[in-house]
Amino acid sequence: MELSKNYQHASLDDKWYKHWMDKQYFRSVPDERQPYTIVIPPPNVTGILHMGHTLNETIQDILIRRARMTGFNACWVPGSDHASIATEAKVVDMLKREKGIEKSQLTREEFLKHAYEWKDKYGGIIYSQIAKLGCSCDWDRVTFTMDDHYYKAVIKVFVDLYNKGLIYRGARMINWDPVAKTALSDEEVEYREVTGKLFHLQYNIEGSDEKITIATGRPETIMGDSAICVNPNDERYQHLKGKYAVVPLINRRIPIIFDEYVDKEFGTGALKVTPAHDLNDYNLGLKHHLEVIDTLHEDGTLNANAQIYVGEDRFAARKKIVAELKEKGILVKEEEYATKTAQSQRTNAVVEPRISTQWFVKMADLAKPALDAVVNGDVKIHPGDRFLATYRYWMENVKDWCISRQLWWGQQIPAWYDANGKFVVAATLAEAEQLYIETHGPLGDTKLTQDEDCLDTWFSSWLWPMEVFNGISQPGNAEAKYYYPTSVLVTGQDIIFFWVARMIMAGMEYEQEIPFQDVYFTGMVRDSQGRKMSKQLGNSPDLLEMIGHYGADAVRFGVMITAPAGNDLLFDMATVEQGQKFTNKIWNALKLVKMWNTTPSTSEAPTHFAVKWFESRLAQVQQEVIDLFKDFKLSEALKTIYSLIWDDFCNWYLEWIKPGYEQPIDANVHSKTIEFFEQLMQLLHPFMPHATEEVYHLLRERAAGDDLIVKQFATPGAINAAVLAEAELAKEVITGLRDLRNKSQYKPKDVIEVFIETQQQGAYADIQEILAKQVNATSISFTNDVVEKSIACVIGKDKFYVKSEIEIDPAAQKESLLKDLAYLQGFLVSVDKKLSNEKFVANAKPEVVEVERKKREDAEVKIKAIEESLKLL
């Protein structure tokens, strides 16, 4: 069969993916093998795969493929989450744009119908992209966080936690997103440095001509003021004890209170207290029993409590109020100051602190076992303990979790209210009614209505490792028992609290067991200039386009080769090109091996040294890779395999065994070479599955079912250290002689004769032939004397003389030798210094001292050899 000039990924990616699917290799069913389970961190349904996902999915596929080839029953569960805020925003936007419908015109049911339609249309895109990457997930197990069983599981957990007293309803100062009209968790708020303005406003003191000047960044909230607070140690305000101030514009009377919370140095040292619109003020209000006056609507416009500018947006109102205050002489000073604004991660709106009734999960009790699980090392975090401190800090200072969202897209909170606000929590209306009767008496005409709000998406995804196996909806079922706890979770370090910590909590609560043994944190993917990849910057490459152009394997190679665990990686298209070149290199090695004709091996034919060497070298790397996987050092493993294939196999091994032009190759050597090639493909397969599978099938005829994806790894063979050392010597001498040829300006075709002066002739016995071939020498012989009319050099401990027809340039020769000499003499001085240090000889380990002595001897031998050569010139 004629093989194409270069590796053609285009048809092969799909061909092999289809083959694996047809053979059901991704399918996992419980059996007697040990399971190796990964649940995908569900990307949300709104999305397309970006580079962060690509890295993530590639890592998972590498782990799962390696496990599948190592005797495990590998199960990778794909899925996606409903992402309530993001998705609802997109659906609302789509309805407005495409159909001219406002959400407010729709009932909940109508809206959800649109949302599901939208999800069906776009939800699948991400799966096809994951498949394009070559990911071997079990597509029969696709799970969505709004699936029927999943929905029920979430509700079940809510009811259960409520009954355990771990969920409560409470008034709290929350982060309010006035655009999305929903509460945000602290984690969904981003703080940005901005230059704000501090306005100095004068409030009249009641019953006097005196004024007190306060400084505020938010003059539009003065109508919500319920006190002015000063530091009790502040001399300036001592006399105002018991007095009242008057809020400008609306002339409301408020007390002057004293609290050490106030910083005397900041602003004027007097703080207006607005409990409804600032978290710190709210706490101050609680302490001093102040009135809470909420002056804003949920969309951020002023409400009737504000008395003035009612209905105006908070920022428009600010401008007008400032103007009015200025006009009336109340605003006495404006100054700039550095502050931070809180903005919604989803809508970018400036977050409004707001008093609101929300549902909360009590975290303290749940956090304890989850903290212990990590501290004890039951859950191991990679890399190292780097995130342990962060995790511990968060868990020890964990705050209650606000889980209600003022949205429809999500699991509706199973709380049922009567007209008076009395409520019960139950999974269904029927159960709710039953419960209501039991707790509050007969229903009579009362109709129970369900809470309008839905639950935070994370309140569903924290059950992910359990409920993808129906572990919550059908506790103790066979699959859940078999697959849970899962093996490893691969995810971004940015969601350690959102998700990882909470999954551990849920696991400990419902299974009394950790959800995964290992957590592998990936870093953030940035562009080659270190910028975060984002749509705005347009620096995120299109994945499908990239796969189309370079091939899935090249893309996988590109993201993996520079991806140390937990560190950000600077993504550069050059690495994808490197990956493509790599597949091409393998392809060409295949072509070479396939074009050889063989000659029957004679029984007396000694095993080729190259074969002996590569056997050991391969075993050595196989062991290294095992160790690297143990530590989740995947990028290191890939680098190691890359170098083994390209450098050791292609550049050394194949050159060593390569027969002359149109010459046959020894059958034995050839079949060993095919075997090596297979093992190399096997090692590489988890990283670059398509190309390796293709090459594996081209190396020889395969029986049905003999596919690389399921070929089990054998235990690495024995490593012969002596052979490895000999090969290193060969490489060193070859490189040294080639360098000498280069420096002497020999052309590749110019032949040379080589004479070796050595104490260890035996070491060259096996490699002599290889040496001759690799440096284009007609002969390699040994000598005890100086060889006339030759160029000399020292490589390792031995001296080499190179003779050829070409005239030699003694000046250049001399220069080169002198350079070597100078270096060696300097080296000798440093070694001597060490050895003449009595403390070193006394304290250092004997083997270390021995090594230094050896260094000295070698250096002396070399110096002597160079000096001799110099004399000849």
Added chain:
RNA sequence: GGGAGUUUAGCUCAGCUGGUUCAGAGCAUCUGCCUUACAAGCAGAGGGUCGAUGGUUCGAAUCCGUCAACUCCCA
């Protein structure tokens, strides 16, 4: 303000528990080669006082202290 991380060749990064597999790899650069597998290639080479500064030690990129710059998390 509190905490974590990073700083090694022009760039991106390895270097575990201190000592010839400690100064490494890959890109990039330079030189020579279109050598019948591969120019998407081959063969060579150059390049770093391991962020700064003290200390521990016979010996420090590696351990400890201080400082600087950058990044992230939390308030």
